[in-house]
Amino acid sequence: MANQLTERFNRLVKTVRGEARLTESNLQDALREVRLALIEADVALPVVKAFIERVKAAALGAEVATSLTPGQAFVGVVHRELVALMSPPEGKAGALNLAVTPPAVILLAGLQGAGKTTTAGKLALKLRTEQKKKVLLVPCDVYRPAATEQLKTLAGQVEVDFYAPEAAAGSNPVAIATQAIDWARPRYYDVVIVDTAGRLAIDEAMMAEAAAISAAVKPAETLFVVDAMLGQDAVNTAKAFNERLTLTGVILTKLDGDSRGGAALSVREITGVPIKFAGVSEKLDGLETFRAEQMAGRILGMGDVVSLVEATAKAVDMEAAQKLAAKVKSGKGFDLEDFKQQIGQMKKMGGLSGLLDKMPLELQQAAAKSGGVDEKQVARMEGIINSMTPLERRKPDLIKASRKRRIATGAGVHVQEVNRLLNQFEQTQTMMKKFSQGGMGKLMRGLGGLPGMKGKFPGLR
Secondary structure: OOHHHHHHHHOHHHOOOOOOEOOHHHHHHHHHHHHHHHHHOOOOHHHHHHHHHHHHHHHOOOEOOOOOOHHHHHHHHHHHHHHHHHOOOOOOOOOOOOOOOOOEEEEEEOOOOOOHHHHHHHHHHHHHHHOOOOEEEEEEOOOOOOHHHHHHHHHHHHOOEEOOOOHHHOOOHHHHHHHHHHHHHHHOOOEEEEEEOOOOOOOHHHHHHHHHHHHHHOOOEEEEEEEHHHOHHHHHHHHHHHHHHOOOEEEEEOHHHOOOOHHHHHHHHHHOOOEEEEEOOOOOOOEEEOOHHHHHHHHOOOOOHHHHHHHHHHHOOHHHHHHHHHHHHHOOOOOHHHHHHHHHHHHHOOHHHHHHOOOOHHHHHHHHHOOOOOHHHHHHHHHHHHOOOHHHHHOHHHOOHHHHHHHHHHHOOOHHHHHHHHHHHHHHHHHHHHHHHHHHHHHHHHHHOOOOOOOOOOOOO
C-alpha cells in the first residue's frame, strides 16, 4: 500500500547528510519532501500542516547518535510522529469493546461501494476464529439489489449464522434490526453485526436511517467503513457520519490497492476515533487489526514483520513443518510432495505478492527489478506437480521424456515448463543438502549460484 508515499519517505535518509545535529537549514529539504509526499498521498491539508509542525519541533536540535546519520535520525522522528498520528486517541481503545450484556451489537455504516457487506463477513470470520464468538449477521440494506443474498452467502462461507428478516418487518431496516436483536438474545449470540445501507454520496435520508437504526439497537460499536482510495473524500464522509452517529472506530478497506495512503493518515486525526481494522486483500481472511506502528513501518519502507509472523503462524501446519525440518536436518527425502506443500503454505499466507508487501522496500524493489512476482508461474508449478503420480513426486529421478510429455499434457503446459520445474526443484534440493551438511554459510553460497542471486553475498567465502 501507499507506494508513492513509501518511495518518497525512503529517499529522506539521503537528503540530510554530514551534520552532527539536525538543524533548521538541513531540515528544509527533508521537510519539503515530507510535505510533498503527504499532499501527493491526498492527506487532508490541515493534517499535513499539523504533522509538519510536529516533525519540525521534534527534529530541531535532536542529537544524532554516533551509529546514525542525521537522515536516519530524521526518519526515526518521522516514524514516531506517524505512529502518534495513527494511534488511538488518548482514552479510546483500539480494540473492539464487546464487554456488554450479550449480544454486543456492531453497526457498520458507510457509503455504497466501500465494502461494508464484505467487511461484515470478514469481521464475523475474525470474531469466530480468533475470539470464539457466536456471531449473527443481519441484513439492513434493503435497497441495493442482492445485498441480502450477498450477506447470506458470506455467512455460509465464514460459517456464522444469518438472520432472515421476518415478513412482518417488510422492508423497514429499523424493524429488521430490532427483530434481529430480539431473536438473537434468547439464542445466546455473543455478537450481532448489522450491515446498513449506503448511498453513492452523503444524503439526509441515509443519515436519518442510520441514526434511527443506531437509536433502536444501541450498538456497542459503530464502525465507519471507508474505502482508503478516497483520500480526502474519505475524511469528509467520516466527519459527516461521526456527527450523526458518534462513531467508535473506523475500518479502512482496499489498502492493498491504494497507491496513496492518505486516508490512513487523515481519518484518525480528523474524526478523533481510532482506526480498528484494515482490509488488506479481497480474501475473507484479509482483515487485519490496525496497528499504527506496523503501518508506519510499511509506509516508511521498513516492512511489517509482526503481520508477516502472524500470517505465518496462522497458515503454517506446524506438524508438517516439523516433518520437513527433520528431512532437511537428515539431508534425505525432500521430494516434490514437500515442494508442493511449501507452495500451498505460501498461498495460505497471501501468495508471494502478499508476503512481499510486508517486506522492507529494498526487497520489494529487488523483486521488481528481477521481473516482479509471477503468481501465475506459481500456479503452473502446482498444476504440474498435481499431474504427477505419487510415485513420481517421491522419486523425481523417474521422470524421463515420456513421463514429461504426459505430465505436460495433464497440466496444459509445454514440456519446457516441466523441465524448468524439475531444475528449480533440484536447486532447492541442493540448497537443503548444503544447509544440512554445513549450516547457513553453505546455504548462502548455494543461493549465490541461483539465477539473479550472483554476488548478493560477497562476504561469504
